[in-house]
Amino acid sequence: MRGNENGGGQPKAGRLAFGILMICVYIGVGLLFFFNVLNIDNYTISCIIGGLLCAYGVWRGVRLYKGWN
DSSP states (O other): OGGGBOSSSSBHHHHHHHHHHHHHHHHHHHHHHHTTSSOOSOHHHHHHHHHHHHHHHHHHHHHHHHTOO
8 A cells, every 4th residue: 555655654535534524623613603602702802713713724725735734
């Protein structure tokens, strides 16, 4: 299985699946903060945290798509 490794010892399919899962988690939790489902006392801070988590989820998606570590 020489072509199935990604350099770090983890198979490409596992790395891809974990990457997609984490992108969904970051964007999902960010949206929960943004729509105030995860209730924080200050709505502004909740929106900031939600925006940062969504932005990081998109950044992880770009990194996954381009193949960066």
